[in-house]
Amino acid sequence: MPELPDVEGYRRIWNRFASGKIVRDSHVDSDILRNASPRAFVTALRDRCFEEPRRHGKWLICPTDGPSVLLHFGMTGDLSWSVEEPERHRHDRAWFILDDGEIRYRNMRKLGGVWFAHDEREVTAVLGPLGPDAWKLSRQDFVGRLSGRRGSIKSALMNQKVLAGLGNLTVDESLWFARINPTRAVASLTDAEMKKLHTQTQKVLRDSIPTGRVPGKASWITGARSSPDPICPRCKTKLSRTTVGGRTTYFCSKCQPG
DNA sequence: TCAGTTGTTTATAT
DNA sequence: AATATAAACAACTG
Numbered sequence: 312m313p314e315l316p317d318v319e320g321y322r323r324i325w326n327r328f329a330s331g332k333i334v335r336d337s338h339v340d341s342d343i344l345r346n347a348s349p350r351a352f353v354t355a356l357r358d359r360c361f362e363e364p365r366r367h368g369k370w371l372i373c374p375t376d377g378p379s380v381l382l383h384f385g386m387t388g389d390l391s392w393s394v395e396e397p398e399r400h401r402h403d404r405a406w407f408i409l410d411d412g413e414i415r416y417r418n419m420r421k422l423g424g425v426w427f428a429h430d431e432r433e434v435t436a437v438l439g440p441l442g443p444d445a446w447k448l449s450r451q452d453f454v455g456r457l458s459g460r461r462g463s464i465k466s467a468l469m470n471q472k473v474l475a476g477l478g479n480l481t482v483d484e485s486l487w488f489a490r491i492n493p494t495r496a497v498a499s500l501t502d503a504e505m506k507k508l509h510t511q512t513q514k515v516l517r518d519s520i521p522t523g524r525v526p527g528k529a530s531w532i533t534g535a536r537s538s539p540d541p542i543c544p545r546c547k548t549k550l551s552r553t554t555v556g557g558r559t560t561y562f563c564s565k566c567q568p569g
Numbered sequence: 570t571c572a573g574t575t576g577t578t579t580a581t582a583t
Numbered sequence: 584a585a586t587a588t589a590a591a592c593a594a595c596t597g
Contacts, residue, residue, distance in 0.1 A: 402595095420594050461586065
């Protein structure tokens, strides 16, 4: 599920259950740990204390009083806390044993993974050239990051180097609320449309973050996309389905004309 | 058996 | 230099 709202939910989970706790022991599958050996990872973290986690885009950065752990959730990642879910799941790929429980990283498809960083410089190197976080980005910065780009608005919004955190669902939802066709060229958007898009993107994030996911509400198109014959919740037109930026895209041809 | 999946990277083409 | 596209990654579900 992981787009910005989901990872924000994971940040809250990590903060609630892991912040201020000592790592007594840990485990990580060798194929999910992308830049270190499990032995070195476990040794470096043992007896370290987790501090407040932070999120940038779809990354969760979990510092200790020494090194940091970076988590990316791909399309099927999740976190769980052993007190709420006692049994380990077969797709749990890493876990951290604390004094009062175990926090676990689950990832069925193994897209994404776990990274290790000795210090802030290595954290930055792992994250790569990410754009500014999409949540609470000012309209000026939003417009500034998008302007001058030549491709479609959907591709630009999903490009993590432009803005960090938006994904297929949040982008489809934002464009639908702003009544902008996903295939429109960025350069073709008027100032008024850019303003509306910024407002609606922030609305989608604001309404999704508390529940830690893009809500499947009937009044949003995310709720419609899984149904066999999806219709626009606003005007009841049959939704169009196409591919933009390599992702399945739903839009309303009436509300979002091309 | 086949298509599809909320993400990213890489190779290749434009 | 930017963009676009497809494939690959991996493991399911319907």
